[in-house]
Amino acid sequence: MRPFSGRRILLGVTGGIASYKTVSLARLLAQAGADVDVVMTRSAREFVGAVTFEALTARPVHVDLIADGHALDHIALAKQNEVIVVAPATADFISRAAAGRADDLLTACLLANASPVLIVPAMNDRMWSHPQTVANVAHLRRLGYAVLEPGTGPLASPDEGAGQGRMREPEEILAAVARFLEPAGALSGKRVVVTAGPTREPIDPVRFISNRSSGKMGVAIARAAKRRGAEVTLIAGPLEVPVPEGVSVIRVERTSEMADAVRAALVGANLLVMAAAPADFRPRAVAGAKLKKSAGLAPIALEQTDDILNSTRDARPKGCVVVGFALETNDILANAAAKLESKGLDFIVANDATETGAGFGGDTNRVTILTKTTKPETLPLMSKDAVADAILDRVELLWKDGASGR
Numbered sequence: 020m021r022p023f024s025g026r027r028i029l030l031g032v033t034g035g036i037a038s039y040k041t042v043s044l045a046r047l048l049a050q051a052g053a054d055v056d057v058v059m060t061r062s063a064r065e066f067v068g069a070v071t072f073e074a075l076t077a078r079p080v081h082v083d084l085i086a087d088g089h090a091l092d093h094i095a096l097a098k099q100n101e102v103i104v105v106a107p108a109t110a111d112f113i114s115r116a117a118a119g120r121a122d123d124l125l126t127a128c129l130l131a132n133a134s135p136v137l138i139v140p141a142m143n144d145r146m147w148s149h150p151q152t153v154a155n156v157a158h159l160r161r162l163g164y165a166v167l168e169p170g171t172g173p174l175a176s177p178d179e180g181a182g183q184g185r186m187r188e189p190e191e192i193l194a195a196v197a198r199f200l201e202p203a204g205a206l207s208g209k210r211v212v213v214t215a216g217p218t219r220e221p222i223d224p225v226r227f228i229s230n231r232s233s234g235k236m237g238v239a240i241a242r243a244a245k246r247r248g249a250e251v252t253l254i255a256g257p258l259e260v261p262v263p264e265g266v267s268v269i270r271v272e273r274t275s276e277m278a279d280a281v282r283a284a285l286v287g288a289n290l291l292v293m294a295a296a297p298a299d300f301r302p303r304a305v306a307g308a309k310l311k312k313s314a315g316l317a318p319i320a321l322e323q324t325d326d327i328l329n330s331t332r333d334a335r336p337k338g339c340v341v342v343g344f345a346l347e348t349n350d351i352l353a354n355a356a357a358k359l360e361s362k363g364l365d366f367i368v369a370n371d372a373t374e375t376g377a378g379f380g381g382d383t384n385r386v387t388i389l390t391k392t393t394k395p396e397t398l399p400l401m402s403k404d405a406v407a408d409a410i411l412d413r414v415e416l417l418w419k420d421g422a423s424g425r
């Protein structure tokens with residue numbers, strides 16, 4: 020099978036050790052039928068030979084804007100490709116790209132390009148976590164570039180630690196490229212409602228009860244649904260991350276406000292994904308003035324907030340697929356299975372709040388997807404963007420196979 024037959028990909032290679040893995044990626048892309056134009060930086064050529072890529076892609080490799088007195092048409096090169104993948108992306112390249120430089124062929128192609136860009140960083144863990152790199156990566160994301168987060172695990176040089184910085188495996192990069200090459204708008208015409216982030220329940224005018232949710236998972240789902248052509252409404256508590264372009268956002272604070280917003284947004288919805296972590300408890304009485312330290316400790320009586328999935332159940336349009344999340348610390352699968360049933364869900368995405376790299380705050384997650392009809396499916400540790408795509412792939416399959424199963 021050659022799923023990328025006739026598709027054009029610009030593969031940027033920069034000067035990091037992981038470029039040896041990009042040789043396999045070039046091979047996989049070519050085997051999948053893609054026409055791959057490799058653009059190497061000067062330092063990348065110190066790590067792998069251009070001839071290797073030429074042999075694998077059966078196309079010339081480009082390095083310089085001007086070679087032998089002739090200018091290379093970087094505008095045409097950028098325009099004719101459907102996706103640009105930079106793997107490995109060095110810290111130096113990321114900083115040049117974030118600054119909008121165009122002092123070599125690869126960065127010039129980036130500026131001349133209007134297609135999706137996938138950046139696949141690889142570097143020493145200290146370089147990856149340096150505030151400069153963190154800021155540069157965040158800036159690239161704001162510009163709309165997709166970033167396939169490095170994994171943890173042994174880095175290429177034997178004397179390096181095992182922190183985050185290891186380039187994703189070629190097969191994982193191939194899967195990410197495949198998503199960019201999917202027929203545009205697989206969700207076009209669908210109305211998708213996503214909730215994200217925590218809610219806050221006030222104690223007094225300055226204090227509240229909340230939780231550690233960052234909103235990254237819900238935002239990743241909204242971004243992925245938008246990219247697939249859906250009309251997306253994101254109902255968001257206070258988020259730690261920016262909202263994706265082109266998504267309608269309804270900001271809420273309290274759980275009851277989130278429930279009201281979900282009820283209103285469900286009109287005409289085809290999919291509801293409840294990725295928020297609404298506060299389950301609220302103070303029974305909210306103090307009208309700031310509680311004074313000098314007044315001493317008084318107990319705060321709590322009561323339960325609305326369960327949003329249950330309280331809005333009657334507002335779900337017929338056939339609306341409903342996906343819930345279960346963040347648990349123990350008996351994860353049993354608790355998730357019970358929630359799937361009691362809340363009338365099509366899928367539940369379970370994760371373990373105690374596991375490193377999963378749950379709140381981080382950029383990665385390890386989830387198990389449960390449905391009423393299939394065996395629990397545990398996915399490997401992956402970026403929240405990749406988890407979002409995995410969930411939407413399964414929703415699309417459900418639609419392909421017929422009704423929502425409820």
Ligand SMILES: Cc1cc2nc3c(=O)[nH]c(=O)nc-3n(C[C@H](O)[C@H](O)[C@H](O)COP(=O)(O)O)c2cc1C
Binds near residue numbers: 037062142146
């Ligand atoms: C042996 C060696 C390995 C390197 N590996 C990496 C790496 O994995 N990631 C990285 O960001 N930089 C790495 N560097 C540093 C880059 O090669 C350097 O920053 C260079 O300027 C990158 O140029 P480019 O981004 O134009 O390809 C390495 C340097 C050496 C000498």
